[in-house]
Amino acid sequence: MESRDAKPESLCLGRRDALVTTSDLTSLRERRLELAARLADTQESISRACAGAGRGRDCVTLVVVTKTWPVSDIKTLTELGVRDIGENRDQEAAAKYAQIPDLALSWHFIGQLQTNKCHSVVRYADMVHSVDRPRLVSELDSAVTRAEREPLVCLVQVNLDPGDGDRRGGVQPASACELADQIAEAQGLVLGGVMGVAPLGGGASAAFDRLRDVAGTIADDHPSATIISAGMSGDFVAAINAGATHVRMGAAVLGHRDSLR
Ligand SMILES: *Cc1c(COP(=O)(O)O)cnc(C)c1O
Numbered sequence: 001m002e003s004r005d006a007k008p009e010s011l012c013l014g015r016r017d018a019l020v021t022t023s024d025l026t027s028l029r030e031r032r033l034e035l036a037a038r039l040a041d042t043q044e045s046i047s048r049a050c051a052g053a054g055r056g057r058d059c060v061t062l063v064v065v066t067k068t069w070p071v072s073d074i075k076t077l078t079e080l081g082v083r084d085i086g087e088n089r090d091q092e093a094a095a096k097y098a099q100i101p102d103l104a105l106s107w108h109f110i111g112q113l114q115t116n117k118c119h120s121v122v123r124y125a126d127m128v129h130s131v132d133r134p135r136l137v138s139e140l141d142s143a144v145t146r147a148e149r150e151p152l153v154c155l156v157q158v159n160l161d162p163g164d165g166d167r168r169g170g171v172q173p174a175s176a177c178e179l180a181d182q183i184a185e186a187q188g189l190v191l192g193g194v195m196g197v198a199p200l201g202g203g204a205s206a207a208f209d210r211l212r213d214v215a216g217t218i219a220d221d222h223p224s225a226t227i228i229s230a231g232m233s234g235d236f237v238a239a240i241n242a243g244a245t246h247v248r249m250g251a252a253v254l255g256h257r258d259s260l261r
Contacts (some may be wrong), residue, residue, distance in 0.1 A: 032076050035253065039064075039080055042252045049240040060240055063108050063229075065250030067092065068257045071099045077253070078103050086110045086129075086248050090117040097124035110195070110229075110248055112169045118143040127153040129195040129229050129248075132171045137182045137189065144188030153192040154183050155229055158214050160207035161199035170196065173214050180218045180225065193227030193245070194218065204235040208242035215243070 042062065050057045065086040066074050074085060074096065083104065087093035088111025097107060106126040113121065113130055118139040121128065131137060131154045144152050156179050159170030171179050176194065184191040196211040198204035208230050215228050231239025233252035240247065251257065 028072065028076075031073070032080075034255070035073065035076050036080055038253050038255070039077070039082070042249060045252075046236065046240070046247065049237045052237070053241045055240065059245060061246045063110075063246055063248045064253050065110065065232075065248050066096075066254065067111075067250065069254050071096050073254060074100060074105070075103070078105060084108060084246075086250070088112075090114075090120050094120050094124060108246075108248070115139040119146065122147045122149060122152055125152065127155070127192060129155045129246075130157045130169060131155060131179065131183060132157040132159075132169050134179065134182055137179070137186055141186040141188045151188055151190045153190045153227075155192050155195040155227060156180050156183065156214075156218070157195045157197075158211055160196045160210055163199065163201075173210060176214045177218055177221070180222060184222055184225075191218075191222050191225045193225045193229070195227075195229035197232070198230075198235050198238070204238040205242065208235075208239050208244070212243045 046060055046062060047057050050060055061084055062082070063084040063086040064077055064082050065088070066077070067086070067088050077085070084106045086108040087096065088109075090109070090113070093107065093109065107124050108127045108129060109121050109125040110129045113128065113136060115135055118136070122140065122143040128140065131140070137154070140152060140154065156176050157170040158176050159172055180191055183189050194211060194215045196207065198207045211228060211230055218225055227246060228244050229246040229248060230242065230244040231247040233249045236244070236247040236249060
């Protein structure tokens with residue numbers, strides 16, 4: 001039996017139903033060490049990839065994708081210097097945000113978005129990466145107006161996987177410029193750039209090159225739309241080589257999720 005098991009069960013902080021046990025504190029401390037180590041490794045890998053691509057480290061923002069992980073992890077990551085958090089489901093993101101509205105974080109919504117969730121998303125999101133159809137532009141725009149908030153930065157999600165139908169979301173590359181124009185014209189929205197997810201079967205480099213081409217075409221008309229959100233834990237090096245300005249990484253920092261999502 002480990003020695004910590006012999007210590008008193010609780011430290012009796014706060015109300016009786018909010019007891020913090022020593023084993024809770026031990027696991028929080030262990031989790032903090034794990035997150036600190038994984039985050040440092042991830043930052044180092046990103047720095048190496050930037051150097052390899054001949055780009056400055058400050059060209060790339062790490063968005064830590066915290067989906068499925070608890071709010072305690074987000075708090076710890078904030079203490080470790082993380083400033084950008086990604087979530088892919090409104091219900092989960094809204095519930096997390098409600099617990100930590102005052103943390104100095106930028107919230108990135110990166111998942112497929114239903115129009116009836118727009119009014120919720122605009123209450124906490126600083127950037128929506130996954131705008132992939134005109135209806136979403138109009139719904140987000142009116143939700144921003146109703147919420148009387150600052151303009152919402154939106155990215156055009158481009159489908160990089162022709163063989164995959166529309167399952168992973170994203171507008172076809174040929175329609176990306178039109179959608180970008182619509183975002184740029186919306187009063188409550190700011191066109192930030194583009195986002196893409198590499199095909200499941202591989203070919204990330206070619207896919208991210210395609211995304212960079214689309215980004216370049218959009219930037220011809222909208223020079224301030226400089227964001228390229230591309231790359232996850234498994235393919236961020238290819239994304240950085242192809243000009244990504246934002247990488248969205250979950251597993252590398254937090255560990256592997258139980259479910260595939
Ligand atoms: C989950 C998710 C990520 C992060 O994936 P990891 O493999 O955990 O790094 C990035 N982008 C999107 C759109 C996601 O849903």
